[in-house]
Amino acid sequence: MTPIIHVENLTKHFRIRRHRPGRWGTLRRLVSRDFEPVRAVDGISFTVQPGEMVGYLGPNGAGKSTTIKMLTGLLVPSGGTVTVGGFVPWRQREQYVRRIGAVFGQRTTLWWDLPVIESLELLQHIYRIPPDRFRQNLAEFRQMLELDAFIHAPVRSLSLGQRMRADLCAAMLHDPQLLFLDEPTIGLDVVAKDRIRRFIGQINRERGTTVVLTTHDLQDVEKLCRRVMIIDHGRLLFDGSLPDLLERFGAHREMVVDLAEEYDDVSVPGAEVVERQGLRVTYRFSRQALSASELIGRLSARYRVQDLSVREPEIESTIRRIYENRHPRT
Numbered sequence: 161m162t163p164i165i166h167v168e169n170l171t172k173h174f175r176i177r178r179h180r181p182g183r184w185g186t187l188r189r190l191v192s193r194d195f196e197p198v199r200a201v202d203g204i205s206f207t208v209q210p211g212e213m214v215g216y217l218g219p220n221g222a223g224k225s226t227t228i229k230m231l232t233g234l235l236v237p238s239g240g241t242v243t244v245g246g247f248v249p250w251r252q253r254e255q256y257v258r259r260i261g262a263v264f265g266q267r268t269t270l271w272w273d274l275p276v277i278e279s280l281e282l283l284q285h286i287y288r289i290p291p292d293r294f295r296q297n298l299a300e301f302r303q304m305l306e307l308d309a310f311i312h313a314p315v316r317s318l319s320l321g322q323r324m325r326a327d328l329c330a331a332m333l334h335d336p337q338l339l340f341l342d343e344p345t346i347g348l349d350v351v352a353k354d355r356i357r358r359f360i361g362q363i364n365r366e367r368g369t370t371v372v373l374t375t376h377d378l379q380d381v382e383k384l385c386r387r388v389m390i391i392d393h394g395r396l397l398f399d400g401s402l403p404d405l406l407e408r409f410g411a412h413r414e415m416v417v418d419l420a421e422e423y424d425d426v427s428v429p430g431a432e433v434v435e436r437q438g439l440r441v442t443y444r445f446s447r448q449a450l451s452a453s454e455l456i457g458r459l460s461a462r463y464r465v466q467d468l469s470v471r472e473p474e475i476e477s478t479i480r481r482i483y484e485n486r487h488p489r490t
């Protein structure tokens with residue numbers, strides 16, 4: 161299949177004024193042309209297939225927004241190539257924006273003082289959406305996103321969750337093949353997040369819309385994305401499936417064992433006891449050093465075991481470890 165997104169050695173360098181300490185430093189900064197480069201995106205390559213839903217993750221300042229801005233044509237790269245659906249985003253911006261939708265969680269693309277419905281109608285004209293298609297899509301999204309309660313209210317009076325739902329509707333009205341979402345659930349409560357996630361999942365499944373999702377909320381990723389890319393300091397640290405991520409970086413697993421009788425010593429070579437409550441013992445063991453079946457063998461050679469289960473590491477702690485180490489094996 162031909163990829164819908166093709167990114168090759170993409171870079172974006174900004175120049176910021178060099179910081180100098182003290183009052184003289186501030187003065188010199190004002191008059192000098194002393195700049196230092198920031199490699200916001202530093203040689204990234206990847207492809208995305210049509211219909212994929214990809215989570216694009218990274219700590220603050222990693223380069224996520226800069227990448228999304230280049231993919232949506234808002235920023236011109238310093239180097240490398242990007243083609244999305246056959247377009248070079250920043251060169252053919254006018255035609256290109258008809259093919260994509262974008263939602264930036266931190267700001268709305270709607271008109272602040274207009275009622276939601278009027279903003280949506282304006283978009284119909286801007287994108288030249290055929291009337292039938294507009295009516296059909298609007299009816300469908302009104303229902304999916306439960307817009308009716310506030311569709312006649314001005315955008316400025318909406319809650320954050322309502323605004324996000326209106327923005328998602330606006331981004332999808334012109335049937336984009338590709339949707340870029342930058343922090344679509346930021347600041348929302350659990351119920352509102354869930355509604356947004358359901359919508360994103362549904363349009364990806366039913367319409368085959370390709371989705372690139374930037375988020376700090378790992379539940380967004382767990383619930384929606386089969387593939388994740390992790391970026392830090394402008395470089396890709398990982399690109400693969402969630403199970404692969406846990407396999408490679410979730411170094412430890414836990415085994416919860418219910419013993420059939422009391423033992424003074426419950427130790428097992430190669431595993432560490434992390435919790436003991438009555439007959440229940442939790443062991444932690446290294447994925448690389450020991451398989452679960454080896455551990456079961458060692459356990460049952462020493463103790464009578466009633467029941468056991470293996471706990472996989474949480475995605476949250478695994479990703480935090482990647483961010484903290486910064487130099488994992490790729």
Ligand SMILES: Nc1ncnc2c1ncn2[C@@H]1O[C@H](COP(=O)(O)OP(=O)(O)OP(=O)(O)O)[C@@H](O)[C@H]1O
Pocket residue numbers: 174175176198199200218219220221222223224225226227
């Ligand atoms: N317009 C700009 N001028 C100078 N530096 C910039 C500019 N935009 C971004 N940067 C710098 O580039 C780096 C990457 O920023 P970017 O906003 O892409 O990160 P991010 O991963 O989206 O972070 P966050 O999760 O905090 O939004 C940061 O060091 C940031 O300070």
